[in-house]
Amino acid sequence: MSTRPPGALWQSLLKQLWLPVLCVAVLLIATAGSTSFYFPPATDVLATLWRELLHGGLVEDLLFSLRNIALGLGLATVLGVGAGLVIGEVELLRQATGPLLDFARATPTVAFVPVIILTLGIGSGPKIFLIALGSLWPILLNTISGVHGINPAVHETARGYRIPWRLRLLKVVLPGALPQIFAGIRVALSIAVVLMVVSEIYGSPVGLGNFILQSGSGFAVPETWAGTVLIGILGYGLSVLLLAAEYVLLGWYHQRPPRVRRTMSRSEVKT
């Protein structure tokens, strides 16, 4: 990367930016004089978003949603990585639980939303539970396959030298599986955002989902769009944050030549 000439950076930036800028411009111009009820001018939407953030209760909604996502995803990560390390290490357990975990992952967590919220209430506890339930599977399955995918030679060497299990876990197994764990967390994040929105639309007095539902059913169109845009920004912002965290934590991994890496670049999408 550092060997590139200084002009190349600008050039690639320009190449990547022209289309998004064009799209935003087209959007702004096309809706500028819009009198359509459903598609208000984009400037109106942005102004509404700004006003609601500054003076309305939108910041409160945003914080409520963010907290639920953070707690749910955190819980899923702790549980998923913990259980995944155990299942991945014990071959018998891995084989026995295979179909079961596949089934659990294939069950759409959104179907649990009515069951959980109707019985456990509309507070933030059931929502965190739902988010954790949905995010658990990709993290768990990716941890298992990450642990399983560690080169057997490495594994057996660690065993052969009788390296204590704590050290082995921290220095061999966990770092070896970490790239894939992160891939799992990235998938889990998108699921978490979806579950956040669904659970808040289904039953909640606060939150971004509730905000767009309320404004939508009140035919407050600019507010609905503003809330939707904010959720989009939240989704993108969180995934960028996660990538940054991954870059910091996995710097050693990304600096390896691509051939040695086991995972793909950004375009991989995993569910």
Place this chain on the structure above:
Amino acid sequence: MAISTTDRRPVAPARKRPARRTRAGTPGRRGLLMLQLSAVAAVLVIWAVLAAAGPVSATALPGPVSVFGRFPELFGTSAYWQAVGDTLNGAVTGFVAAAVIGVPLGLVTGTYAAAEQSSRLLVDVLRSFPVIALLPVFLLVLGSTPTMKTTVVLLACVFPVFLQAQYGARSVTPMISETMDSYRIPRRLRFRKVILPSATPSVMTGLRLAATTSVLVAIGVEVLTTLPGIGHEVVQAQQGGAAAQAYAYIITAGAIGYSINLLSQFAERRLLRWRPPAHTD
């Protein structure tokens, strides 16, 4: 081949068996089945104990016996099959539309580096957008119709398909593309014989991911609106106090997702038989 390690579930035991059997202490085919069945049984027992003595009420978590006891009755009703049909209808239509749009677009943008670079940021922003958040907007604009469900499914499925197709087309190594350049292989031939075959595995992965997503989103839409389908039935059953029936529908949804996964894995293996099984590492 890099695709395999991350996006794939732990490799199906069936494929590994020949290598495994030689190792001492690992079960054979029948032993494995017994092992997996006992794991399922263990989960059912834990579920039963939790439901019977645990801290959760019967409305939140009915026992497995009462849930599975609902199935014979449900199988006889037309409402059950109607709900399954409605959900599948929305999911499949949206999925097919996403494949028709996403695959060609992904292949084209993947072939030309300039197109890929230009669309990168836009696609990144759009794909991290939780489509289900658009639901209130769609309800306003399109109303609560099956078309709306299909549209939401389409939007949710198009990005995995598109990105995997793009990744597949990009996976042609520089050496091969330079060879094609220097032999002046015509564009059509190049597409058919080089780009398409090397992109197919990745495209299949994208389609498999989208298939699972399509059911998930269809059910999500049904939960939140009054559109008929499995999601709606879950809401209705739970509101009517029939928790066991709600769980029966949830398990149905899981079974659909699981079978879609098995089917697409099967299709993938058949379609890509010409290819050495590079996935299985």
